[in-house]
Amino acid sequence: MGLTRSRLAEQLTELGVRRGGICMVHAEMSALGWVVGAAETVVHALRDALGPDGTLMAYASWEEHVYADADRPPEHREDYRAEPPVFDLAISEAARDHGRVPERIRTWPGTRRSHHAEASVVALGPRAGWLTEVHAPGDGYGPTSPFARLVEAGGQVLMLGAPLETITLLHHAEAIAAAAGKRMITYDVLERGPDGSVAERSYTDIETSHGAYDYKRLALPEDEFAVIAQAALAAGVGRSGAVGDSVSHLFDAASLVAFAVAWIEERFGAPR
Numbered sequence: 494m495g496l497t498r499s500r501l502a503e504q505l506t507e508l509g510v511r512r513g514g515i516c517m518v519h520a521e522m523s524a525l526g527w528v529v530g531a532a533e534t535v536v537h538a539l540r541d542a543l544g545p546d547g548t549l550m551a552y553a554s555w556e557e558h559v560y561a562d563a564d565r566p567p568e569h570r571e572d573y574r575a576e577p578p579v580f581d582l583a584i585s586e587a588a589r590d591h592g593r594v595p596e597r598i599r600t601w602p603g604t605r606r607s608h609h610a611e612a613s614v615v616a617l618g619p620r621a622g623w624l625t626e627v628h629a630p631g632d633g634y635g636p637t638s639p640f641a642r643l644v645e646a647g648g649q650v651l652m653l654g655a656p657l658e659t660i661t662l663l664h665h666a667e668a669i670a671a672a673a674g675k676r677m678i679t680y681d682v683l684e685r686g687p688d689g690s691v692a693e694r695s696y697t698d699i700e701t702s703h704g705a706y707d708y709k710r711l712a713l714p715e716d717e718f719a720v721i722a723q724a725a726l727a728a729g730v731g732r733s734g735a736v737g738d739s740v741s742h743l744f745d746a747a748s749l750v751a752f753a754v755a756w757i758e759e760r761f762g763a764p765r
Contacts, residue, residue: 495529496737501538505651508734509743510539513546515620515648517662517746520594524654526738532597535653540617548618550643551595552661553587555580558611560680560702580610581685587615592655607639610682611696612664614639620646632668633698640665648746654739657723658716662746666721666753667705668698672761674707676700706761725752 510516520535528534539549557578559565565573583606587596598604599615607613607625612633616624624639632638640662643650650662667675679697686692699705708717722742725731730752731744 495527496525496534497529498534498538498541501525501528501534501737502541504734504736505538505542508651508736508741509649509732510542510651511547511649512542512544514543515548515550515618515624515643515646516543516651517550517552517614517643517648518594518651518653519552519655519659519661520592520653521655521739522593524739525736528737532593535594536597536601536617539651543618546619548616548620548624549598550614550616550621550624550639550648551587551598552591553595553599553606553613553615554591555610555613556586556588558588558682560678564702577683579683579685579691582606582608582613585610591659594653609633609696610684610694611680611701612638612698630694630696631698633696634664634701635668635699638665638668641669644746644750650744650746650749652722652742652744653736654741656719657742658719660718660722660744660749662744662749663718663721663753664699664701664705666750666757669750670754670757670761671763672706672758673764674761675764676703676705676707706757711760721753721756722749724756725749728752 562570587599601617604615604617605621605625606615607628609628624642634640678700681693681695683691684694713720730748731742733742
């Protein structure tokens with residue numbers, strides 16, 4: 494049996510997606526089973542569950558973003574140096590690793606996108622402008638970011654068949670945790686402005702590619718975000734349920750962040 498728009502919206506409501514709220518979604522389409530209408534139907538169903546006063550949010554980033562030239566395949570580096578990609582807030586594609594839904598939201602009429610080449614989010618609904626209007630180059634995930642506003646607004650995070658290790662909001666917990674050994678990185682990106690001019694913009698943020706902290710020393714059984722999220726679920730933070738063929742998870746953003754901050758600070762201690 495295929496998953497239709499109305500059936501999906503009903504299951505999202507049963508899971509606890511809050512009408513009139515803000516919901517940040519991570520989705521893995523293949524986990525849901527056959528969806529009639531694919532990613533477009535998923536976006537429609539999410540908006541149906543949220544209602545006209547609700548706002549849908551997703552992590553977009555940028556398909557061409559890397560921190561450094563060394564992050565690209567060696568055989569491609571010369572070409573990238575000759576003609577490096579330029580981030581354009583209006584048209585640059587969302588990272589494909591995040592699945593089809595963020596790009597589908599990005600291209601939806603009325604969607605807003607925050608101005609950050611690596612940490613940008615897309616939002617659709619009445620509070621989209623408020624969520625995306627400020628995204629400083631020195632605070633991709635921290636206290637002034639869209640992730641902080643999601644928490645402030647009492648929003649939710651929906652893992653719609655998506656692996657727990659992909660919960661982007663946990664980068665916000667890393668950014669605001671008062672813990673020792675926090676790793677930071679500075680990188681430059683070429684960006685195109687509204688007038689068409691291209692200039693280099695410098696960003697400084699937590700290191701998200703190789704971990705904001707030295708998680709390897711903890712000898713965790715799997716990815717640190719999956720471990721934190723599973724521990725949160727076991728502690729009663731969040732709920733799980735069937736959506737399509739998947740087991741999906743829904744978290745209160747503030748509760749998840751509070752749990753993750755405590756988890757990080759307990760293991761890494763106070764900064765010196």
